[in-house]
Amino acid sequence: MSEPFLIGDSMTGGYGKGPDILHDCTIAVNRGEIAVIVGPNGAGKSTAMKAVFGMLNVRGGSVRLDGEDITKLSPQDRVVQGMGFVPQNQNIFTSLTVEENLEMGAFIRTDDIRQTMEQIYHLFPILRDKRNQAAGELSGGQRQQVAVGRALMTQPKVLMLDEPTAGVSPIVMDELFDRIIEVARTGIPILMVEQNARQALEIADKGYVLVQGRNAFTGTGKELLADPEVRKSFLGG
């Protein structure tokens, strides 16, 4: 089997000098695929993603992007290497306009960003209408689109989303999932953490079920949805 595009390989570690939260945990995403991390509350889903992004002290294992070891890089350097990250909270500049948010997303780029911005407006048409409005005045779902758009401005090689549908209504959630699939269709691999396990696994090529910082189940989205064990413990029967 060829190496996945982005892999956090048997990661063990925690925040700063604190205790280990992840234990020999592996998360990976292949080119052109959507990988989803699900699991019960406090399972270390977000922590696993933050570990992949370098916000954790990874004491064992390694993180590789496109075959290159990036375990020692800071989050900022990983952005330069082509990783886009959308945090769960405070993921937009509320006092800046939508367009300024996108501009700031592309801060590390020195080339012409207008084309990328055009693509993002194409992907999220509502943002074009609201581009001169302060991002903090938008609805929850629109804010998430701004957040994803901001991360896409660097033209990342892989996109990481931390609970993109947290706190939005079911209708908006479906719309967001549709948008995420569209982003994935443009060829960007997506790794995301989700509370809504069932919907997330439905769109996932690969799913990781974490329990207490360990890989409990791993498989394609369909396999996990069909797995009676997974259904019983996480999907409510």
Added chain:
Amino acid sequence: MDFLNAIVALTNYVMIPAIAYGSQLALGALGVTLIYGVLRFSNFAHGDTMAFGTMATILVTWWMQSMGINLGVLPTALLALPFGILGTMGLLLFTDRVVYRFYREQKAKPVIFVMVSLGVMFMMNGLVRFIIGPGDQRFTDGVRFIISARDFKAMTGLREGLAIKTTQGITVIAAVIVVAALFWFLNRTRTGKSMRAYSDNEDLALLSGINPEKVVMYTWMIVAALATIAGVLYGLDKSFKPFTYFQLLLPIFASAIVGGLGNPLGAIAGGFIIAFSEVSITYAWKKVLRYLMPENLQPDSLVQLLSTDYKFAVSFGILLIVLLFKPTGLFKGKSV
């Protein structure tokens, strides 16, 4: 006629001084609010930064005057101002390098930064007194009035005179230009936007590849320019005395907080609110009222709500009221 006289008196003694003073406070408060927004602490050294910038400008002004360089009708200090700004930028960047950066690396709490700035304040305080002395310095030259009271009376035939000092005119014009330039910078340039982004959400700014050290550097440079301009305008309008500049800290902070800390628009509004309150509460209204009221109702007293000695009480009072009822300030600012 009496009504016109009342308006002229009001303009002469309240409006014009308050507009000039308000512009000076607004420029000072803009500096405080920028530091609060970007570096996240209340900079107690701001008054003394203004004093240092003014001192540097005065020294260059004196040198220019001795060399016979002047601006004709305008004060020579305007020509010396860029040098004063450069000097202050140097001082602030040096202070940041040797003092604040250390605490930034420690990720010190804001209250520690405030205490540190207090120390910096005493250092700058000493530095300025050491170089130029604690006394009063005058450095205004050029033409004194745009319109003098006597000319105005001759022109209009009114009993009341209206005087506009050159320095007051310069203050207002300079403030408008500086504020316009600052807002253009913050809203239109990449660097300005990155400063706003950093102020808004530090973590996300880091994720977006915004270099905090650069943002901090630009902030200090802009603050140096704002503080020096504010200080020189105040010094031209009144006079330069290090202790007065230290005392300006209170109305400046009051302006920034009343407007909403971290909000530049609020700083400007706050500056004028404080200035107008201070001037109108300490002004003796007898003269204006004598024109407006019927003879039997005319006041015998000065109708001065507070003696000018208590003018700082006004800023302090407004500050307290705002903090009690609207801690984030009149405009959307950060709460203290």
